[in-house]
Amino acid sequence: MSRSDQPTTAEDEESILREYVLDVRIVEERPPDGGSRYRFEAPHHEGITFDEPELAELYADVYFDVNGFQEAGTGDRGVPPEIIQAGQDTLAAYFLTQPGIDENWVASFYGIKNTKVERYASWVRTRAEEVREGARERGME
Template structure:
C-alpha cells in the first residue's frame, strides 16, 4: 500500500528468512521476524513516512521524536537489542504500558491504511 511493503528475503549472511521493510525514499531495513517489520511499518504510517539515512547508528529520525511518546516507544521496539522490558525500564513504566503505547500506534496505522484503501490509494 502506498509503495510500502514487507517482503521475505534470504540474505546470504543470515540463517533463514528475514523480513525487509521497503518504502519510497527510505533505505530498506531487515528484521528477524514479521511482527517487528509490521510494527516498523506502523510507525512509518503513523508519522507519514521518515528516513533513517543520516540519523547515524543510534539516532532517531526527527519525525518520530516529534510524534510523541507512543510512536517513539513503538520505534524503540523495532530496534536491535531492545524489547518490551528494556523500553519499560528506559521510561520507568510497566511493560503493560509499553504494549499499550505500541497498540495505539498500530491502531492509528490501521486507520490510515483503511482510509487510504477507501480512497483507492493502494
C-alpha cells in the same frame, strides 16, 4: 528480536509477506542456508531488514503512524525527527524495532510497566491501520 545487518544476495529467494498501500511492503528473504529475514520497503526509504516478521510489521506501523520517515542520515544512534515529534507511544514502538531493545528496556527507559509498553505499541498499530484505511478509501493504493 533484532534487525539484521546481513545483505540480500542474488541467491536469496524472495516473496512478499505483506503488502500495504502507497507501495509499502514487507518482503521475506530466504537465503540458501535456511531461515528467513524480513525487509521493509517503501518509496524514498532505505530498506531495512529484521529477523522477525512482527518487528518488520511494527516498523511499518510506525512508518504509517508518522506518515513516513527516513532513517538515512540520523546516525547509528539517532532517531528520525518525525518519530520524536509524534509522541511517547510512537517513540516507544520505534524503540522496540531497534537492535538490542525489548519491552523491558523501553519500560525501564520510561519508568513504566511492560503492559503500558504493549499498550503504546497497540495504539500505534491502530493508528497505522486507520491511516492505511484512509488511503484505501481515497484510492491511494
